Amino acid sequence: MPQNPFAHVDLSRSISRPPTKDVYLADRSYRAFAVAGIYVLLALVVYILWQIGGAAMPAVHDYHLGFLTSSAWNVQTGQFGILPQIWGTLYSSLFALMIGGFFGVTVAIFLTQNFLPPRLAVVFRTIIEMLAAIPSVVFGLWGIFVVIPAIRPVANWLHDVLGWIPFFSTSLSGPGMLPAALVLAIMILPTIAAISQDALHLVPYRTKEAAYGMGATRWEAILKVLVPAASGGIFSALVLGFGRALGETMALAMLIGNSNQITLSLFSPANTLASLLASNFPEAGAIEVQALMYAALVLLAITLIVNVLGIGILTMTTKRSAVK
Amino acid sequence: MKRISLLATGLLCAGLIGAGAIAPAHAETRLIGSGASFPFPIYSTWFKSFSKAHEDIRVDYQAKGSGAGIQDFINHTVDFAASDAAMTDEQISKVDAGVVLLPMTAGTIVLAYNLPDSPKDLKLPRDVYPAIFAGKITTWRDPKIVAANPDIKLPDLPITVVRRSDSSGTTFVFTKHLSAIDPEFAKEVGSGTTVQWPGSDKFVAAPKNDGVTATIKQTPGAIGYIEYGYAKLTKADTALLQNKDGNYIEGDAKGGEAALASATLGADLRGWVEDPAGADAYPISTFTWMLFYKKQDADKAKSLRLLVDYCLAEGQPIADSMGYIPLPPSVIEKVRAAAEQIQ
Numbered sequence: 001m002p003q004n005p006f007a008h009v010d011l012s013r014s015i016s017r018p019p020t021k022d023v024y025l026a027d028r029s030y031r032a033f034a035v036a037g038i039y040v041l042l043a044l045v046v047y048i049l050w051q052i053g054g055a056a057m058p059a060v061h062d063y064h065l066g067f068l069t070s071s072a073w074n075v076q077t078g079q080f081g082i083l084p085q086i087w088g089t090l091y092s093s094l095f096a097l098m099i100g101g102f103f104g105v106t107v108a109i110f111l112t113q114n115f116l117p118p119r120l121a122v123v124f125r126t127i128i129e130m131l132a133a134i135p136s137v138v139f140g141l142w143g144i145f146v147v148i149p150a151i152r153p154v155a156n157w158l159h160d161v162l163g164w165i166p167f168f169s170t171s172l173s174g175p176g177m178l179p180a181a182l183v184l185a186i187m188i189l190p191t192i193a194a195i196s197q198d199a200l201h202l203v204p205y206r207t208k209e210a211a212y213g214m215g216a217t218r219w220e221a222i223l224k225v226l227v228p229a230a231s232g233g234i235f236s237a238l239v240l241g242f243g244r245a246l247g248e249t250m251a252l253a254m255l256i257g258n259s260n261q262i263t264l265s266l267f268s269p270a271n272t273l274a275s276l277l278a279s280n281f282p283e284a285g286a287i288e289v290q291a292l293m294y295a296a297l298v299l300l301a302i303t304l305i306v307n308v309l310g311i312g313i314l315t316m317t318t319k320r321s322a323v324k
Numbered sequence: 325m326k327r328i329s330l331l332a333t334g335l336l337c338a339g340l341i342g343a344g345a346i347a348p349a350h351a352e353t354r355l356i357g358s359g360a361s362f363p364f365p366i367y368s369t370w371f372k373s374f375s376k377a378h379e380d381i382r383v384d385y386q387a388k389g390s391g392a393g394i395q396d397f398i399n400h401t402v403d404f405a406a407s408d409a410a411m412t413d414e415q416i417s418k419v420d421a422g423v424v425l426l427p428m429t430a431g432t433i434v435l436a437y438n439l440p441d442s443p444k445d446l447k448l449p450r451d452v453y454p455a456i457f458a459g460k461i462t463t464w465r466d467p468k469i470v471a472a473n474p475d476i477k478l479p480d481l482p483i484t485v486v487r488r489s490d491s492s493g494t495t496f497v498f499t500k501h502l503s504a505i506d507p508e509f510a511k512e513v514g515s516g517t518t519v520q521w522p523g524s525d526k527f528v529a530a531p532k533n534d535g536v537t538a539t540i541k542q543t544p545g546a547i548g549y550i551e552y553g554y555a556k557l558t559k560a561d562t563a564l565l566q567n568k569d570g571n572y573i574e575g576d577a578k579g580g581e582a583a584l585a586s587a588t589l590g591a592d593l594r595g596w597v598e599d600p601a602g603a604d605a606y607p608i609s610t611f612t613w614m615l616f617y618k619k620q621d622a623d624k625a626k627s628l629r630l631l632v633d634y635c636l637a638e639g640q641p642i643a644d645s646m647g648y649i650p651l652p653p654s655v656i657e658k659v660r661a662a663a664e665q666i667q
Contacts, residue, residue, distance in 0.1 A: 072520065073520070074519075074520045075491070075518050076514055076516050076518075076519065076520070077520075144538050144539065144542050145538075145542060148543075149542065170525045171482065173482065173484035173526060173528065173543055173545065173546070174484060174486075174528055174539055174542060174543035174546065175528045175529075175539060176525075176528070253531050254530065254531065257528035257529060258489035258528070258529035258530070258531075259523070259524075259525070259527055259528060259529060260523065261523045261524075263525065265525065267525075268525035269525060269527070269528045275489075278531070279489040279490045279531055280490065280491060280518070282388060282389050282392055282490060282491070283388075283389040283391035283491035283492070283517060284391070285391060285395075
C-alpha cells in the first residue's frame with residue numbers, strides 16, 4: 001500500500017479533501033454500471049440482428065441477392081423484391097436531410113449566436129424541441145390535410161412549366177415523394193437543430209473573440225470560424241438525422257403513396273422499406289413474413305452502413321484538421 | 325369538407341380505441357377473438373352490449389385483420405376469429421378441433437370519388453370501373469365516362485386511383501368482383517388480399533379504410549374503394565355501379581340486401597356473390613364470417629352459442645344504421661342451425 005499522500009493534511013480546516021470511501025465507491029459503481037449498460041446495448045443489437053437474421057434466413061436462401069434488384073412484391077406468385085423501396089428510402093431520406101439539415105443548422109446558428117435576446121432564444125429552442133414529441137401519425141395526418149393541399153398548386157405549376165426536368169416530370173395528385181420528404185425534413189429538424197446547437201455552444205468563446213480581434217465580421221466569424229470548429233458535432237447531428245429519416249415509418253406510410261416504382265420525379269408516389277414493413281406486416285402469411293424480415297435486415301444494414309460511414313468520415317476529417 | 329373528414333377520422337380513431345378498452349370488472353368466462361377490421365365497428369358494439377346483458381361473460385376482440393385472425397385461429401390462441409374471406413379448405417384442414425364458419429353480417433364496398441363541385445350520382449358502367457382500376461382509363465374526360473354521365477360536367481383531370489397499402493379483406497372482395505366481370509383484370513391484376521396493381525404514378529396507396537377515405541377526400545380527381553360504413557360516416561360521394569342487369573345501383577343497405585338475397589351459401593355457409601343477379605342488386609357485396617371451433621370446453625361453447633344468438637337476434641337490427649347489411653332471414657335460419665355445431 002502506498003502511503004496516503006494526504007495524511008499530513010488537516011482535513012478539518014481544508015476545503016479540499018480527498019474523496020471519501022462512499023464517494024469513491026459511488027463513482028466506481030456508476031462507472032461499472034455505465035460499462036455494463038454499454039455491453040447490454042451491444043448485446044441487444046446483436047440479439048436483434050440475430051433474431052431478424054434468423055427469421056429472414058429462409059428468404060435469403062430463396063431469393064439471394066435478386067431480392068435487392070427486383071421490383072415485384074406479389075404475394076400471389078411469391079415474387080418479392082425491394083429495389084423500389086431501397087431507392088425510395090434513400091431518395092426520401094437524402095432529400096429530407098438536405099432540407100432538414102439546412103434549416104436545422106441555420107436554426108442552430110440563429111439561436112446560439114445572439115441574434116435573439118437569450119430568453120426568446122430559449123422559447124424558440126423549446127418550441128423546436130417540442131416538434132420531436134409530436135407522434136408520427138399526427139405528422140402523417142398533418143401532411144395529408146395541410147401540406148399536400150398547400151404544395152399541390154406549386155407542384156403542378158412546376159410540372160406544367162418545367163416538366164422536361166426529370167424531377168418535375170409528373171403532376172402531383174396527392175401522396176408522393178415531395179410531401180413525404182417535406183414532412184420527414186420537419187421530423188428530423190429538432191434532432192439536427194438540438195445537437196448542432198450543443199456543438200456550437202461547445203466552441204470556446206475565446207475562439208469567436210479571437211476572430212473578431214482579427215477583424216472578422218460577424219458572418220465571417222460564424223461561417224469561417226465557428227461552424228468549421230463545430231463541424232464535427234454538426235456532422236454527427238446530420239448523420240443522426242439521416243438515420244432517423246431512414247427508419248421513419250407511419251408518417252411515410254401515410255404520405256408517400258406506397259407505389260413500387262423507381263422514378264426521379266418528386267411528385268410521383270414511391271415506397272420506402274419502413275413503410276413496406278408497416279403496411280404489410282400485420283396480415284402477412286408465413287412466406288411474406290420471411291421476405292419482410294429480409295427487407296428489415298436490409299434496412300438495418302443500410303442504417304448501419306450510413307452510421308459507420310458517418311463515423312468514418314468524421315474521424316478522417318478531424319484527424320486531417322488536427323494535422324493542419 | 326376538410327373539417328368533416330378530419331373529424332370523422334378522429335371519431336373513427338376514438339371509436340377504435342374506446343371499443344378496444346372495454347373490460348367489465350367481474351368476469352367469469354372470457355372469450356378472446358381476433359380478425360377482420362372491416363366489421364370491427366359493428367362487432368365491438370355487439371360485444372359491448374352482449375357483455376352488458378350477460379355480466380358473467382366478457383368478450384375481447386382485436387381487429388388485426390382477416391389474415392392474422394385466421395392465423396390466430398389455427399394456432400389456437402383465440403376462442404373465435406373473424407374473416408372477410410372465410411377460410412380456405414387448406415386452412416380448415418389445419419384445425420383439428422373442426423371449424424364452424426358463420427356469416428354474421430354483410431357489407432358493400434363502394435367507389436368513393438372526389439370531383440370539383442362534388443357532383444352526386446356519378447354513374448360507372450360495367451366496362452369502365454374495372455378498366456379504371458387496371459390503369460386503362462386514366463382521365464375523367466374518357467368518352468365512356470362522359471357517355472354514361474351526360475348530366476355531369478366532368479373535369480379535365482387525371483384519375484388518381486387510391487388503393488389499400490396493407491393486406492386487406494376489402495381488397496380481396498373488391499378484386500374478386502373485378503376479376504369476375506373483367507377477364508383482362510383477372511389476367512393482369514388478379515384477386516387476393518394484396519395484388520400487384522399497375523405501376524403508375526396515378527396509383528397511390530394508403531393504409532386502412534380510413535387512410536384511403538382521407539386520401540380520396542384530399543385529392544381532386546381521386547377514386548378509391550372503401551367499405552360503405554366509412555363512406556357513410558365521412559359523407560363521401562360514392563358512384564352508382566352498373567350491375568349484371570344493366571341498372572345503376574347505389575351501394576347502400578338496400579342494394580346490398582338485394583344482392584345477398586340471390587346468394588347461395590354452401591353447406592359450410594361459405595359463398596361469395598362475385599357478380600349478383602337481380603334488378604336492384606349492388607354488384608360488390610359480401611358476407612363476413614366468424615370462425616368457431618367445433619369442439620371446446622362446454623362452458624365456452626355455451627357462451628359462444630349465446631353470443632351468436634345475441635348477434636343474430638339483437639345484433640341484426642342495428643346493422644343498417646352502422647353501414648352494414650342485415651342478414652336475410654333465410655341466412656339467419658341457416659346460421660342458427662349451424663351454430664348448434666359449436667360444442
